[in-house]
Amino acid sequence: MRFDILTLFPEFFSSPLNQSLLGKALAKGVLSVNTYNIRDFTTDRHRTTDDSPYGGGHGMVMKVEPVVRALEALRSDCAGARVILTTPQGVPLTQALAGELSREERLIIVCGRYEGVDERIRAFVDTEVSLGDFVLTGGEIAALALIDSVGRLVPDVLGEPGSAAHDSFSDGLLEYPQYTRPEDFRGQMVPPVLLSGNHAEIERWRRIESLKRTFKRRPDLIEKAVLTEAERRLLKETAG
Ligand code: JF8
Numbered sequence: 001m002r003f004d005i006l007t008l009f010p011e012f013f014s015s016p017l018n019q020s021l022l023g024k025a026l027a028k029g030v031l032s033v034n035t036y037n038i039r040d041f042t043t044d045r046h047r048t049t050d051d052s053p054y055g056g057g058h059g060m061v062m063k064v065e066p067v068v069r070a071l072e073a074l075r076s077d078c079a080g081a082r083v084i085l086t087t088p089q090g091v092p093l094t095q096a097l098a099g100e101l102s103r104e105e106r107l108i109i110v111c112g113r114y115e116g117v118d119e120r121i122r123a124f125v126d127t128e129v130s131l132g133d134f135v136l137t138g139g140e141i142a143a144l145a146l147i148d149s150v151g152r153l154v155p156d157v158l159g160e161p162g163s164a165a166h167d168s169f170s171d172g173l174l175e176y177p178q179y180t181r182p183e184d185f186r187g188q189m190v191p192p193v194l195l196s197g198n199h200a201e202i203e204r205w206r207r208i209e210s211l212k213r214t215f216k217r218r219p220d221l222i223e224k225a226v227l228t229e230a231e232r233r234l235l236k237e238t239a240g
Contacts, residue, residue, distance in 0.1 A: 001104065001154045003033045003147050004081070006070050007111040008049060010035035012140045022148060025157040033147065041069040050114045059115030067110060067121050074108055081106040083126045084146065086139035087117070090128030093146060095169040097129070101146070102153035109146065111139030172225035174214045176206040211235060 005013060013035050017026060025031040039047050043065070050060040071083065082104050091097065101107060110117075110125065122128070131142040151157055153164050168175040179190040193205045214221050215235050222235070 001031055001102070001151070002106045003031070003151075004074055004106070004108045005033065005035045005111065005143055005147075006038050006067065006074075006108065007035060007140055007143070008038050008113050009111075009138070009140055010037050013144065016144050017147070021157065021159075022151055025151060025154070028156070030156045031151050031154060036070055036074070038066045038070055041066040041073065043069075053115075062112050062114050062117040062121070064118040064120045067117070068124055071108065071110070071124050081108045083108045083110065083124060085110045085112065085117070085121065085125040085128045086130070086142035086146070087112060087128050088130050088133075088135065090130035093129050093131055093142075093149065095149075095167070098146075098149040099153055101150045107150070109139075109143045111143050113138040172221055173210045174218060174221070176209040176213070207231075208234070212238065215239070 007013070013033065017023065017033055022031065026033065039049055042048055049063055049066050051063055053059070053061045075081070082101070084101075084107055086109065110121070129142065129146060131145050136142060158164055164170070177191075179194060183190050183195070191205070193201055196202070211222075211227070211231055211234065214225065215238065227235075
């Protein structure tokens with residue numbers, strides 16, 4: 001899978017993308033990421049990428065022409081690429097959306113800066129994506145999160161095949177508590193069931209812990225999760 005990133009800060013991406021899992025996938029050639037500096041697609045002497053908003057107001061707006069010229073330069077060699085714009089107004093990035101995007105051959109990600117982008121850029125975008133309801137200074141961090149979450153779902157990127165199937169959220173619930181050595185850390189003990197060797201018991205314990213944790217921390221997820229009748233009853237009893 002190929003990612004093309006349009007940004008005013010191409011250097012922003014080099015260190016994160018050269019680390020660990022994603023770095024290995026890039027080295028293997030399973031994934032590729034190219035960055036393009038939007039400033040290289042300006043045509044004026046000052047290489048201007050922002051301007052003040054029509055109608056007044058504070059801050060600056062990212063100009064439409066450099067972004068669209070960059071998109072057109074890319075598009076000529078890749079008709080059919082899906083164009084993503086990272087903005088706080090986009091659809092939230094979820095595991096389901098990451099899965100959908102991981103089945104694309106090629107993604108072009110436009111990263112905004114300043115107080116936002118000229119509205120007319122949106123006519124050249126297929127999907128607007130937001131990282132969540134908080135404010136970033138630009139679209140780069142959102143683009144990195146998207147590349148990371150989408151990239152790891154591309155076949156042959158993760159070490160073991162199918163390990164993405166066991167992710168948090170893959171069944172709509174939060175992950176159960178995990179432990180590794182030592183058995184006793186300053187009096188905090190590993191739950192005995194995990195040392196029992198009884199795999200059916202362990203599976204049951206993990207499922208219940210996942211349910212309890214999700215119910216407590218993310219009740220919004222419980223409504224959408226696929227639960228058995230017995231599990232719904234269990235949660236009702238826990239609540240009451
Ligand atoms: C931006 C360009 C974002 N979840 C999110 N919060 N803030 C942003 C974001 C994205 C682009 C720009 N400011 C200027 C903020 C996303 N995605």
